[in-house]
Amino acid sequence: MKLIYRLILFLLIGSFTHHLSSQEDFIYENQVWVGYLTSSRVSDRISIWNDAHFVPESFLIVRTGVTYHFNYSEKVKGSSTLGFARLWLYSQNDITPTRNEYRPWGQTTASFNLNKFTITNRFRYDARFRQEIEDNVLLDSYEFNWRLRYFLMAKYPLIVNDEKNTEWYAYSFNEILFDTGRNVTNGFRLNQNRFTVGIGYKFDNLRIQLGYLNMIKNPPVDGSKVWANTAMLMVFHNFDFRNNKKQ
Template sequence: MSSIKLSERISIWNDLHYVPESFFIYRTGLSWHFTPQVVGTAGYAFLNTSPIVDGLLARSEHRPWGQLVFNFKIGEAAQFNHRVRYDYRIRQSVLAGEILDGEWVANHRLRFMSSLRFPLVGRSLGNYKPFFSINNEILFNFGKNIIWNYFDQNRSWINFGYQIPNATFQLGYMLRWVQGSTPGNVTYYHTALFWVTHVIDSRKHKPLKEPENELLHREP
């Protein structure tokens, strides 16, 4: 994940993720920093997802998206982040595990994520300090193609992280439980994760000495 700072108010959001045999996504967007605590982003994402054909993730998805992120302190040490994200998912149709050429299906999705971070050393977050985070995100579907499966999935994860100037590294575990194609059919995924977040400041006249927390401590 990266953030390119263009001005005091504007930055470019990028993130890229790959989960073997599950999905690949590249997401980009333009962010507007209303305040240091509130940031809005709008953009586009491209995905490849299962089924797998000839060893490759074969189902394409186009995803316009937007979000609001709220970021503030709790006491002297903890940092709380809350994010509301909207996805418009345009996906190739699949029937009995086969992709239907030229046929697409679309639906809307809302995502609500909360994250709480604590320093593991000292009493505050900052450069050259490890931290611990607890996170949860719940996702809901809606639209004319959604009949019963309004609940999409829930993601819970814990991370151990380390921050250096302009970058953070996070290692953790995620539990996802995903609604299947029939009522009551839920699949559980246990996932080890490694995330890198990097901040680039393109402003030659104002180097980024102390990156904002929302730029360094983001979740996909």
């Protein structure tokens, strides 16, 4: 039980941090985030990753990759993915044009069960090539920096029906993102903190999650932070193309 309490405490760090920061100057935003993520298993070890995310007036990203599945131990499942992402970065004014971003990326995950909880850890690396803008004109040059991300999620089953292969569950996660590189102030900075709570429904090879995401985003230069209240809808679709499995 002590481990569970520690886990819940860690997941609440994001929410507690937001509360402590509430007296700072913020720009407040309300937004919607929708995403569709697929994993297509082509062998016992290999699957193909594809996903797309859209936040109106903020960004659109499409991402692909190849995942290698393995086990750290009998109880801990892992995977590593290498891929490439294409982004369109939108501005909230009518002057600044849409910027392009190209992002090679990689991640490693570890998942295990703790009593009834399913715990997922993820470390992700983004190499960000973002198109430069000068006087509201897009340039042919690109700025480059790295982004490091740590993600911790806990999922708890609420209603499980083994006969129909369905499940209702609650989930919460916290993700911390850091920028680093020559183009980053002081070479290293906190980029964002993302804290989410929500509920999900699983049936067959499909999962649908609806949640509330609270993001605090630091500006790249001195200025007000952004406090984003976000309604998040995620759809996860798993396919199995191995010869001995049916889709």
